[in-house]
Amino acid sequence: MSRLLKNYANKITQIYKSGKHNGIDIVGSNNGKSVCDYLLAHSDGVVVDARSNYNKTDKTGNSYGNYVKIQHNNGYYTMYGHIKYNTVKVKKGDKVTKGQVIGYMGNTGHSFGAHLHFEVRNNKDEKIDPTPYIDNDLPSTTDDAYKTFVKGVQSTCGAKVDGIAGLETLSKTITVSKSKNRRHAVVKVLQTYFKSLGYDLGSYGVDGCIGNDMVKVIKSYQKDNGCISDGVITARNKTWKKLLKLI
Ligand SMILES: [Zn+2]
Incomplete structure (x- = not known):
């Protein structure tokens, strides 16, 4: 067959x-x-x-x-x-x-x-x-991209780097938005992951900085995943939980 x-x-x-x-x-x-x-x-x-x-x-x-x-x-x-x-x-x-x-x-x-x-x-x-x-x-490249993402988040946020997201990883995540931590090392990790998920990062691409295009991407990801679409990645608004596949 x-x-x-x-x-x-x-x-x-x-x-x-x-x-x-x-x-x-x-x-x-x-x-x-x-x-x-x-x-x-x-x-x-x-x-x-x-x-x-x-x-x-x-x-x-x-x-x-x-x-x-x-x-x-x-x-x-x-x-x-x-x-x-x-x-x-x-x-x-x-x-x-x-x-x-x-x-x-x-x-x-x-x-x-x-x-x-x-x-x-x-x-x-x-x-x-x-x-x-x-x-x-x-x-299964999305699985690979996810693992790379988790490791990237862990290493840039100071969590134990094992590629497995859990509550320890979540507790180390930081708020990321256009007004907070916009140039933190985790931004690049996030941009790379959003790109692998098919989101359009605009003309600046993976540049490690949150500008208007990245805010748009965050908002669309939030909308696509049932989070409040406010362009801010926090643990409290569940965006980090969604990204780390903890919910
Ligand atoms: Zn042929």
Whole structure:
């Protein structure tokens, strides 16, 4: 069975080669014969790009032809190329679940024979080798980011650094806002974490200082997580508790 095809096992027709072939080519295998199949979403996520109307015989105009690009919960992307004309079942902004049919294998774009061109991209949208993930979950980078965050908070606030948030860590946290501790070392840790969660830090980025953009980010995080949206991170208003996953 396959995580990417509905009815058949994977038959790899071209492997990943960094810089030359930034994905992996797959067809269905039916007793050794190559077959087409419905394509499935690799993991839960949101469609960030999709195209279904490419129906030209010109193979040079668009390398992917019709495609679907999904961003997953850990920030990684998967990309499905050469999908058959007019069979893409999802559009930009749609939420998809693992195993959901997203289209039908095809031969659109720069393709010579129907197949799926499958790519995995990290949270910076850089193409990486998809081979380890064809039938496995994507790495849990949000967990890694969280651990780094907890350690960063602990070290900058003077708590014991063990990467495990608890009440001791919470008791050491400080109030952070535009008027209080705006340049404290923990601000950089917070900015890095907000960025990994997908918040837009604005033009100054991770600069270790709370300005208007960072206040906006704090407010959106608070709103998204059921805290009072006041732009101030304190233990009392539960924002620290939420960030450290203690509630
Ligand atoms: Zn390919």
